[in-house]
Amino acid sequence: MKCKVIVFPGSNCDYDCFYIIDKIFAINVEYVWHKNPTIGPCDFIILPGGFSYGDYLRCGAIARFSPIMNDIIKFAKKGNPILGICNGFQILLETGLLPGALLRNNSLKFICEHVYLKTNFYDTFFTNAIEKDKPLSIPIAHGEGNYFCDRDIIKKLQDNNQIIFQYCNASGEVTNDSNPNGSINNIAGIVNKKRNILGMMPHPERASEKIIGTDDGKAIFQSVINKLL
Amino acid sequence: MFRVKIDVTLKKAVLDPQGKTILLSLHSLGFDKANDIRVGKYFDLKLDVDNADIAREQAIAICDKLLVNSVIEEYSFVIEEIK
Numbered sequence: 214m215k216c217k218v219i220v221f222p223g224s225n226c227d228y229d230c231f232y233i234i235d236k237i238f239a240i241n242v243e244y245v246w247h248k249n250p251t252i253g254p255c256d257f258i259i260l261p262g263g264f265s266y267g268d269y270l271r272c273g274a275i276a277r278f279s280p281i282m283n284d285i286i287k288f289a290k291k292g293n294p295i296l297g298i299c300n301g302f303q304i305l306l307e308t309g310l311l312p313g314a315l316l317r318n319n320s321l322k323f324i325c326e327h328v329y330l331k332t333n334f335y336d337t338f339f340t341n342a343i344e345k346d347k348p349l350s351i352p353i354a355h356g357e358g359n360y361f362c363d364r365d366i367i368k369k370l371q372d373n374n375q376i377i378f379q380y381c382n383a384s385g386e387v388t389n390d391s392n393p394n395g396s397i398n399n400i401a402g403i404v405n406k407k408r409n410i411l412g413m414m415p416h417p418e419r420a421s422e423k424i425i426g427t428d429d430g431k432a433i434f435q436s437v438i439n440k441l442l
Numbered sequence: 443m444f445r446v447k448i449d450v451t452l453k454k455a456v457l458d459p460q461g462k463t464i465l466l467s468l469h470s471l472g473f474d475k476a477n478d479i480r481v482g483k484y485f486d487l488k489l490d491v492d493n494a495d496i497a498r499e500q501a502i503a504i505c506d507k508l509l510v511n512s513v514i515e516e517y518s519f520v521i522e523e524i525k
Contacts, residue, residue: 270508270509274511275508306513307511312513313513316452316456316457316459316514317459319459321459321463361513363455395457
């Protein structure tokens, strides 16, 4: 099994993702610079967090046209797993691989804190190893994570069970108070209809070792590895 | 040569937290007649093309492809010829 972490100018969680795959799971992993025209042999792609192209124009809007993206779209259409975290999620939305958009947080503040996530479905590449009904403690760190889409899209997301993660409280209840950024329906992460692409604002790569507070994020990477090995 | 002045704004259905905050600030400064304000982006594009129709066509393509995210934003523009 081979994992690739895509690196854009301004990515800053690429090393963390690489570290988790390499050191925690001992899986073969390589960086791929965004100017490469092809991904090469690959089973799993991570689009890491950061500020690709300085968030100029809109978050992810310019990265979406990086040369590597054509091959990533092909990889996605074949049903292979892609995990987009934070800025990676923004890039997936700009690419149209996932529906909707991310707006400025309703508080206008950059928020960096631990939140709880409710997992709604366990039948995906990314959630099969998550303990049932356990709220995941995973940090967020973003200024633009306020998920938005129109009513038609939200209905499709609900009908197709695509809302994978929602912000919740420590008891696992999805409440207004536990919504950190104003996202519609407390959305923290969604998959595409084929369920092979996950975009999420929280950072599981910052929550995969007990020594840094929580390893609740580890199960997300474990899920993909379980499916592929 | 043509100049295209492009305004991009959030769609009406999309909440604009920046605009809301600025409106509160205006009210606290005493501008109590300020009723609504929304934040947008402005692009000043120069196109090296021969006629206005091509300029319009190019401007629309540029907005749709890159400058505007149609999920949340809408745009309008005016074109003027640069002599």
